[in-house]
Each structure stands twice: as C-alpha cells, then as structure tokens.
Amino acid sequence: MAITTLCAVVAALRVLPDRAQFLQYESVSLSCEQQGGSPDWRVKRNTSTKTNQECSSETTDRSCCFIQDLYPLDTGVYWCESAAGGRCSDTVNIMVTGGFVILESPVLPVTEGDNVTLRCRTKSTSNLTAGFYKDGLLIGSSFTGNITVPGVSKADEGLYKCNVSGVGGSSESWLTVRGRPEPPPPPPDSPLAGFLLPVVGTCLSLVLLVLLVLLCLWRNHKGKVDPDVSYTDVTITQQAQTNRIRDATAAPTFYSTVKPGNT
Missing domain, CATH: 2.60.40.10 (Immunoglobulins)
Structure with missing residues (x-):
C-alpha cells in the first residue's frame, strides 16, 4: 500500500511504542512532529479497508492519533500530511497480528x-x-x-x-x-572580526617591511667611508693650528711708547 499524494517530506511521524508489530488488542499512539512549529497536520493511513483516510482519535488534536484496541484490519501504512496538502512525512508500516x-x-x-x-x-x-x-x-x-x-x-x-x-x-x-548526520559547522565569525583581522595583518606586515629597510640602510651607511672627506687634510690642518699657537706664544712682544706731544 502506498501514498497516492505526492508531497515534500518536512515532518516526522512518531510511533509509541517504537515497534513495527503489535498483538491484537494492544494500543499505539501516533503523532506528527516538525521543528520550528507545525501547521495543521493530519495523521493518515492506507489499510485494507481505508485508503488515504484520517486516523480518527477521540482527542481534538488531529495531529495525534491514539488507537486503543488494535485489530489486524489496522495493519497498513501511516504518515502525516498537512491539511492544505503538499507537505508530509515519511511512511511507517504497522502490522497487527491475531497470532501468538x-x-x-x-x-x-x-x-x-x-x-x-x-x-x-x-x-x-x-x-x-x-x-x-x-x-x-x-x-x-x-x-x-x-x-x-x-x-x-x-x-x-x-x-x-x-x-x-x-x-x-x-x-x-x-x-x-x-x-x-554530519556535525553542524562552526558558527561564522562576526563581520567586524572578519574585517579587522586582514587589516591588522596587512598593517603589521608593512611595519615589519619598513623596519627591515631602515635597518639595511643604517647598516650600509655605518660601514661606508665618504670619499669627499680627506681625513689626512684634517689632521694636517689640526697640526698646523697647534704649531701656530705655539709660535705665537714663543714670539717676543714689542711695546711702542707713545710720547705725548708738547702742549
């Protein structure tokens, strides 16, 4: 027995107790479940005597069906279907036996x-x-x-x-x-973190690059001699300056007497 209505599977039919076979006069409970809330669901079935019919229950909630006394005629296919149609659950096969x-x-x-x-x-x-x-x-x-x-x-x-x-x-x-089922993926990073991390990484890279260039320039400048500066001339000039000071100290001092004129 099969479902005659094509629909998208978006709900689940729960069976308590969770088993496929029942002895006559046992009871079973069937209910429709859907995460995030459910529309107006119906428990439906195909049996040897009922085709595409709702599973009647004494409760007002038509998304649940409780059968107090099962009979072999209740053997069949059960599923959930939305009242408007187009949505349903997977089917389950329930078998009721009058045997032992x-x-x-x-x-x-x-x-x-x-x-x-x-x-x-x-x-x-x-x-x-x-x-x-x-x-x-x-x-x-x-x-x-x-x-x-x-x-x-x-x-x-x-x-x-x-x-x-x-x-x-x-x-x-x-x-x-x-x-x-596969484990759920990790939650995505916040938009702010996703924006800041690349920016910070780029800035740090640029700073390190600039520092490396400055270090290279400093080392090159420290080990290089300027060809325009004559260190020999500087030494000679300093020596000449010393000699002039010494000569000036040793030279005699001449004084000139100025006589006042006649008045």
Whole structure:
C-alpha cells in the first residue's frame, strides 16, 4: 500500500511504542512532529479497508492519533500530511497480528553505529528460546528471547523475523538504517572580526617591511667611508693650528711708547 499524494517530506511521524508489530488488542499512539512549529497536520493511513483516510482519535488534536484496541484490519501504512496538502512525512508500516508471536523491532529508522535490540514475544511467555532471521537466514538464537545487533550499518538493513519452537513464528519487518548526520559547522565569525583581522595583518606586515629597510640602510651607511672627506687634510690642518699657537706664544712682544706731544 502506498501514498497516492505526492508531497515534500518536512515532518516526522512518531510511533509509541517504537515497534513495527503489535498483538491484537494492544494500543499505539501516533503523532506528527516538525521543528520550528507545525501547521495543521493530519495523521493518515492506507489499510485494507481505508485508503488515504484520517486516523480518527477521540482527542481534538488531529495531529495525534491514539488507537486503543488494535485489530489486524489496522495493519497498513501511516504518515502525516498537512491539511492544505503538499507537505508530509515519511511512511511507517504497522502490522497487527491475531497470532501468538511478534518481533519487536524499531519501526522508525535507526542510525548507523547504534546498537539495535530485537525481541521475540508471545502472548503468554516472556522468557523463551527464539531464533532470529534476516532475509530468511538464521543470524542467532537466544534463551532470553532477544538479541542485540551492535553498531548497525547499511549492510544490516533487511527483513527480520523470529521463531519460537513449538509456538510459531512472527511476520517479517523491514529495518531501515540511516547514515549518521554530519556535525553542524562552526558558527561564522562576526563581520567586524572578519574585517579587522586582514587589516591588522596587512598593517603589521608593512611595519615589519619598513623596519627591515631602515635597518639595511643604517647598516650600509655605518660601514661606508665618504670619499669627499680627506681625513689626512684634517689632521694636517689640526697640526698646523697647534704649531701656530705655539709660535705665537714663543714670539717676543714689542711695546711702542707713545710720547705725548708738547702742549
């Protein structure tokens, strides 16, 4: 049974308890969920007697459906759909048996790496010896009625069932494995930080470049002799100046007497 309406998958159908198979007279709760608020959702189903019909419930919230007593006629495909149409959830397959054995396996997809426990249950016995099968092949037996598949991967997808010796077997249920979601990206830097960091980096580079050029010029100037300056002439001139001072000190001093004139 399939959905006849094409729509964009934007919601999720939650099933409590989370399992695909139920015994007759058990109960189940179905609800529509969507992050960021939800529009006017409806739980709908396709069964052997109802096609594209709402799942009736005693509550006024039509996005939830609670079935008190399940019957084999409730076996079918269930999903959420917006009242206006065009939006829906993935479908889930629920099976109700009037027999004695069911396999308790997740009805919703499991995530890669998770440990998945499968339980074989009968109406009257809780602890029993059961064999478990995947795609018709025996994968293990248990004296407690349950086994765990550790760290599931896409290779573990398939049809599962169980069998209790002397009691009977369950129906098959499909196990869906989805990839683990990628971690969210780190939050982006603020616009101011994104602008300032390149500017500061450029300014520091320019300052370092200018300092390097000045250092090179200073070192070149310190180790270079100016060809226009004669250091020998300076020495001679200083010596000549010293000699002149010495000669001036040693020379005799002459005084001139001026006689006053007659009055």
